[in-house]
Amino acid sequence: MTLFAVLCALTFPGIHVGRIWVAYWLAPVPNQMGVWPNFRSPLLWDVFAVSIYGTVSLLFWYVGLIPDLATQRDRSTTKIKQWIYGAFALCWRGSQRHWQHYEVAYLVLAGLSPPLVLSVHSIVSMAFAVSQLPGWHTTIFPPYFVAGAIFSGFAMVITLMVICRKAFGLEQVITMRHLDYMAKVILATGMMVGYAYSLEFFIAWYSGNPAEVYVFVNRATGDYAWAYWTMISCNVLVPQLFWFKKLRESLVALFVISIFVNIGMWFERFVIIVTSLHHDFLPSSWDYFRPTIWDVACLVGSFGLFLTLFCLFVRFVPMVATAEVKTVLPQADPHHGSAAGPGAPPPVPALPAGERFGLLAEFTTPAVLYRACESVRDAGYSRWDAHTPFPVHGLDRAMGLRRSKLPWVVFVLAMGGAAGGFALQSWVHSVAYPSVLSGKPFFAWPAYIPVTFELGVLGGALGAVFGILAFNKLPRHHHPLFASTSFERASDDRFFISIESRDPRFDASATPELLRQAGASRLEWLTA
Amino acid sequence: MTHETAHAGELRIPSTHAWSRLPALGAGLAAVGGLLLLAFGRSSERLMAAWLVAFLFFLTIALGCLFFVLIHTAMAGSWGIVVRRVAENAAATVPLFALLFIPVALNLHALYHWSDPEAVAHDALLRWKEPYLNESFFLARAAFYFVVWSGIALWARGLSRRQDLAADPVANGRLRRYSAALLVPLSLTVTFAAFDWIMSLAPHWYSTIFGVYAFAGGFVAGIALLTIVAVGLRGAGLLPSITTEHLHDLGKLLFAFTVFWAYIAFSQFFLIWYGNIPEETVFFLARLQGGFKLVTIALAVGHFGVPFFFLMPRAIKRNPATLVAAALWLLAMHYVDVYWLVIPSIHGLGARPGLVDVAALATVGGVFLAGFGWLLVKSPLVPAYDPRLSESLAFENV
Numbered sequence: 001m002t003l004f005a006v007l008c009a010l011t012f013p014g015i016h017v018g019r020i021w022v023a024y025w026l027a028p029v030p031n032q033m034g035v036w037p038n039f040r041s042p043l044l045w046d047v048f049a050v051s052i053y054g055t056v057s058l059l060f061w062y063v064g065l066i067p068d069l070a071t072q073r074d075r076s077t078t079k080i081k082q083w084i085y086g087a088f089a090l091c092w093r094g095s096q097r098h099w100q101h102y103e104v105a106y107l108v109l110a111g112l113s114p115p116l117v118l119s120v121h122s123i124v125s126m127a128f129a130v131s132q133l134p135g136w137h138t139t140i141f142p143p144y145f146v147a148g149a150i151f152s153g154f155a156m157v158i159t160l161m162v163i164c165r166k167a168f169g170l171e172q173v174i175t176m177r178h179l180d181y182m183a184k185v186i187l188a189t190g191m192m193v194g195y196a197y198s199l200e201f202f203i204a205w206y207s208g209n210p211a212e213v214y215v216f217v218n219r220a221t222g223d224y225a226w227a228y229w230t231m232i233s234c235n236v237l238v239p240q241l242f243w244f245k246k247l248r249e250s251l252v253a254l255f256v257i258s259i260f261v262n263i264g265m266w267f268e269r270f271v272i273i274v275t276s277l278h279h280d281f282l283p284s285s286w287d288y289f290r291p292t293i294w295d296v297a298c299l300v301g302s303f304g305l306f307l308t309l310f311c312l313f314v315r316f317v318p319m320v321a322t323a324e325v326k327t328v329l330p331q332a333d334p335h336h337g338s339a340a341g342p343g344a345p346p347p348v349p350a351l352p353a354g355e356r357f358g359l360l361a362e363f364t365t366p367a368v369l370y371r372a373c374e375s376v377r378d379a380g381y382s383r384w385d386a387h388t389p390f391p392v393h394g395l396d397r398a399m400g401l402r403r404s405k406l407p408w409v410v411f412v413l414a415m416g417g418a419a420g421g422f423a424l425q426s427w428v429h430s431v432a433y434p435s436v437l438s439g440k441p442f443f444a445w446p447a448y449i450p451v452t453f454e455l456g457v458l459g460g461a462l463g464a465v466f467g468i469l470a471f472n473k474l475p476r477h478h479h480p481l482f483a484s485t486s487f488e489r490a491s492d493d494r495f496f497i498s499i500e501s502r503d504p505r506f507d508a509s510a511t512p513e514l515l516r517q518a519g520a521s522r523l524e525w526l527t528a
Numbered sequence: 529m530t531h532e533t534a535h536a537g538e539l540r541i542p543s544t545h546a547w548s549r550l551p552a553l554g555a556g557l558a559a560v561g562g563l564l565l566l567a568f569g570r571s572s573e574r575l576m577a578a579w580l581v582a583f584l585f586f587l588t589i590a591l592g593c594l595f596f597v598l599i600h601t602a603m604a605g606s607w608g609i610v611v612r613r614v615a616e617n618a619a620a621t622v623p624l625f626a627l628l629f630i631p632v633a634l635n636l637h638a639l640y641h642w643s644d645p646e647a648v649a650h651d652a653l654l655r656w657k658e659p660y661l662n663e664s665f666f667l668a669r670a671a672f673y674f675v676v677w678s679g680i681a682l683w684a685r686g687l688s689r690r691q692d693l694a695a696d697p698v699a700n701g702r703l704r705r706y707s708a709a710l711l712v713p714l715s716l717t718v719t720f721a722a723f724d725w726i727m728s729l730a731p732h733w734y735s736t737i738f739g740v741y742a743f744a745g746g747f748v749a750g751i752a753l754l755t756i757v758a759v760g761l762r763g764a765g766l767l768p769s770i771t772t773e774h775l776h777d778l779g780k781l782l783f784a785f786t787v788f789w790a791y792i793a794f795s796q797f798f799l800i801w802y803g804n805i806p807e808e809t810v811f812f813l814a815r816l817q818g819g820f821k822l823v824t825i826a827l828a829v830g831h832f833g834v835p836f837f838f839l840m841p842r843a844i845k846r847n848p849a850t851l852v853a854a855a856l857w858l859l860a861m862h863y864v865d866v867y868w869l870v871i872p873s874i875h876g877l878g879a880r881p882g883l884v885d886v887a888a889l890a891t892v893g894g895v896f897l898a899g900f901g902w903l904l905v906k907s908p909l910v911p912a913y914d915p916r917l918s919e920s921l922a923f924e925n926v
Contacts, residue, residue, distance in 0.1 A: 118791065130802035137803050140736035142795040188708075195715060196736070203736045206723075208656040209807075243709075411840075439804060446798050 042127040067323035090475035099391035135215040135276035144196035151189035155261035190239035234264025334370035341519020361520035372518035383503035417459020550901025558894025564887035582888035592750020594619035602708035609920035617903040729873035749862035752855040779845025790832035819879025
């Protein structure tokens with residue numbers, strides 16, 4: 001949803017830059033004209049913020065999808081589907097060693113995302129707030145815009161979720177409790193937006209600045225009062241309905257209120273932009289703005305683009321993070337339920353001819369797997385792994401794995417990105433292309449902070465993603481484990497241990513015996 | 529796990545324990561501080577400025593703890609239940625601050641330019657603001673803020689105590705439902721108190737984010753106090769139910785809100801710097817000249833730079849010694865922040881702190897400690913009958 005929204009948003013700068021075919025001029029790269037972009041301008045911060053936001057969201061989304069794409073690959077019915085899903089799944093095989101790095105990277109990406117959200121919408125707000133226009137130049141804009149973004153974002157999620165869970169039978173997964181929490185977030189952020197409205201109004205009066213006072217009186221009583229009061233009703237009054245539990249539990253109320261919130265937020269942007277511009281410092285430009293049919297068409301078109309992309313998404317890609325949901329089910333807890341294996345230990349299959357890769361053992365529950373891993377670890381094996389459809393809590397310890405070094409990679413790349421960004425900007429404006437613009441000094445360090453921060457986040461995110469790939473040695477085109485037909489269930493509902501025959505402690509009779517005693521329900525030899 | 533079923537009276541500070549001397553210590557500190565103030569307070573302006581800084585420093589901590597109680601309860605959090613009682617007690621000292629405000633109320637002329645009729649007569653802007661910035665409305669608002677804050681703090685603490693005495697689960701539902709609603713009057717009163725008591729020191733200046741800034745600083749300092757007291761009580765064997773997981777979470781909150789504070793502080797600075805409008809830039813110009821420049825740099829580096837990198841590693845947050853060090857540092861930085869907000873706005877005061885500031889800190893701090901200590905000793909340290917207590921005790925971080 002966030003990706004599609006970014007794409008829709010990007011169509012508009014795509015239009016208003018005029019010559020989209022030279023949009024690459026915005027990038028800070030050496031060029032034949034000998035010019036560099038102006039990092040002191042919020043328009044450029046926007047370029048960095050939105051593109052980095054799109055990139056990191058894409059990476060976060062994709063990384064989250066990898067285990068589910070593996071499930072799709074293993075359950076595909078046609079060769080083409082298997083091939084395509086397999087390619088995107090990067091040879092993911094649920095290895096616990098991989099899950100370990102994955103979990104850390106996912107946590108890092110999840111940790112980087114809120115600062116990213118905050119910074120991106122703060123930067124968008126700064127495009128207005130750094131001006132000198134009354135109604136725009138006010139210090140509360142950054143947190144106010146962020147609260148507004150979360151407000152409308154959650155409303156959009158509710159709108160889509162109410163429909164999707166019904167249409168796809170996901171009521172047990174996306175429960176009323178989730179919708180209840182989302183409604184509360186809408187209430188809270190709506191109040192923050194309302195707080196900002198009241199403060200803007202009070203401080204405008206308090207400032208005693210006639211232009212400032214005028215803007216706010218004009219908003220409430222002037223030509224655009226209809227837009228202003230629509231905004232207030234939809235953003236401040238309507239969400240108050242969510243104080244009532246009955247309404248938070250009613251699907252109709254949730255749907256209707258969330259739509260009103262989005263209408264209100266559209267009007268908020270309209271009010272901010274139009275009321276401050278239609279009557280600014282230059283009397284010759286005072287006028288009443290009327291949107292043309294083309295403006296309306298673009299807006300409607302963007303809704304169409306968004307919905308098209310969303311429908312394509314639900315058609316082809318797992319809508320729910322299946323692996324993640326499995327992780328939080330009670331059955332996923334290795335300390336829940338019996339750790340006893342099957343009644344009778346399975347027979348040991350005959351040794352195959354040819355080069356052996358190793359032994360694969362299948363288990364039915366995480367609890368049995370956990371105990372088995374401890375046994376294998378204690379027996380001193382090193383070239384072995386556990387394969388699970390989701391990361392089993394605590395299995396790292398059961399396998400004796402050391403903590404992942406991924407956070408260090410992320411930290412170094414994040415600091416590098418930030419330092420590099422700051423250095424680039426300083427060099428551009430102090431050395432390469434010093435330009436006198438809007439009274440800003442050459443070394444305008446405060447103005448460098450937005451891009452520095454964004455590049456830091458980008459560095460961290462790239463560190464997380466390329467870290468996973470590097471530490472896990474992915475993608476691979478093939479792995480001997482996939483030769484086993486039963487291994488398909490490793491991405492579904494079965495748990496496996498594989499021990500390679502290259503392991504120094506590997507023994508053709510002792511190793512299968514260990515796994516039999518540990519509670520395996522099936523044993524299989526794998527050839528290389 | 530026997531804590532949740534233990535008699536609520538078991539988790540109290542025994543009267544023989546060192547911690548039970550906290551109220552007496554506070555009272556003593558206040559007395560010494562008070563005497564020093566009377567002896568050294570020469571310039572009324574300097575004395576009142578020092579008092580205001582100390583007053584705001586401790587008040588924002590108490591209010592930060594109140595925010596913590598309300599937010600944690602409204603979000604139906606469970607991890608923080610073991611430390612909630614400490615926060616409730618810190619918040620419940622707010623009525624004392626009404627008394628500590630009296631010196632400010634009696635000395636408005638020394639601090640607030642707009643209270644001087646001479647100045648108002650010659651200043652069009654002050655005349656414009658006169659309906660808001662006049663002595664009677666100002667004092668009426670101050671009284672209102674204290675009524676609201678005391679009401680909320682005592683209500684929250686009272687309901688929480690009712691839970692102990694009557695093992696009353698209804699109290700819990702009420703706490704949760706109303707905590708969310710009460711955040712509204714709390715946010716608005718804190719915002720306007722910041723406008724009244726701090727922003728109006730420079731009555732020509734204004735900033736819409738100022739209330740959020742005051743909240744951010746106070747919240748960090750409140751969590752810092754909570755951390756220090758929690759670790760202290762745990763170390764003294766009085767609150768064994770606080771595990772490493774809880775410390776980790778307090779550390780994460782400290783980290784997150786330090787970053788939040790920096791975000792708000794930078795937003796305010798950056799937008800005013802970029803717009804470069806003289807009626808707004810005066811605020812920062814005053815803080816970038818002379819001795820105050822060092823204070824500004826110290827604030828940026830010390831309130832953000834150092835804690836950001838220090839609190840990042842997991843190990844630091846899980847170690848009580850390093851966590852307390854970070855919390856103490858952040859408390860000190862909060863003082864620098866309040867000092868930086870107040871002193872430069874009062875004309876003619878130099879940047880260098882003096883004995884009068886120490887004395888003011890001792891007096892106000894002593895009263896705060898005395899009240900906080902007394903409340904801490906008086907009631908059980910853990911809300912033993914909170915239905916989510918066992919969740920809190922069993923909490924585990926990733």
